[in-house]
Amino acid sequence: MIDLLRRYPLPVIVLAQLFGTSLWFSINGVWLSLARELGLAEARLGTLTLAVQGGFIAGTLTFAVTGLADRFGASRMFAVASVVGALANAGFVMAVEQPVLGFALRFATGLCLAGIYPLGMKMVIAWTPRYAGAALAWLIGMLTVGTALPHLMRGATLGLPWEWPLLGSSMLALVGGALVLLLGDGPHLPKTSGRIPLSRGLAALGNARFRSVAGGYFGHMWELYAFWTLTPLLVARELDRAGWSAGLLPWLAFAVIAIGALGCILGGQLSRSRGSAWVAFRALAVSGLLCLCYPVLAGLPSWLLLMLLLLWGVMVVADSPQFSALAAAAAPRESIGSSLAVMNAVGYGLTLPAIWITAGLWDTWGVWVSLLLVPGPLLGLWSLGRGGLHRLSTTN
16 A cells, blocks of 8 residues: 555645645635524634634744754654644534634644645655656645635535535545655655754745745735635626526636646646746736736626636646745755745735735725735736746746
8 A cells, every 4th residue: 555655656645735725715615604504794704714824824934943844754744734634623613603712723724734735845845856846736736626625515515514514624634644644755855853943944035046936926925815715706796797596606616716726737737848937927927917907807798707717716826836846946955844834934924914905895896806916916027037037948
């Protein structure tokens, strides 16, 4: 069994990533049922989403400060995070009517996701260093599908108790943790021991190339999670305009988010010939253009706007694995995990105001809130251009 898993490490890691990251938006997928059954306000959903993001940031900073991402076996840490995250997610079933405990459990879920996603990146680099861009494309593609998975599970269980898809996410996370534990650590990253100071994780910022990549990533992150949070609202608007059944909402929301995996995978394939920087720059430019144009085109037929949302879903995340590959290549080899943790922490920190502002203004601004996402891609493109990365056509 173990030999079979190690013969195909990349499929094992990306499947475990898919299962583990289903915890991320597990509440979002069942929120309509929760709100209807318990009379919860939409503001509570925003609070719980921000709790997960905050927990993830705290977790990535913990890895950066302590060097845990570089000191211990990534597979064991991934497995522990999956188990604890599954328990915290399942515990929300009993805490849904207790705001403080519910917030704490979602924060804990975010903490555990910091042991799943960044360490998944480290394991991909450890097992498949030659084609890091393409491999990370599969990994982040599965993160994208995992993020969308709760919407699919809710669509498949309409009419059933909301607890079912929530507990289903926990079961999937347990399976993912078991797979990675059996797989073990990859052979291509150096092991470190002892406490690693924060300066080690920050050292990569002294490299001009890493700063340029990080700036592009930060602009990308300002847009990404805010778009995913707005997706059900944007889809619901078009269903309402067209007079179509609200039962289509979870299916279409899943499609708009999950189709981003296609962008990741196609971008990964392109990166092997064109280079990661070439893919990242162009994907960020297209998604930024969609942020700008979508509200102007909001009067078009609903079916056409849904097609536009699908295109946006492809492009908004296609650059993410390429930023990770570029950052891993520029970071000091002995502290790749900590360097990526620092970059992730700052990037996810930027998702907090982006989600809070756009979701908070939706009721008054409607689709025009997408204009507030434009500064992210603009900053990212400026950073990449300043570093000359937009001219590169090789993976390094």
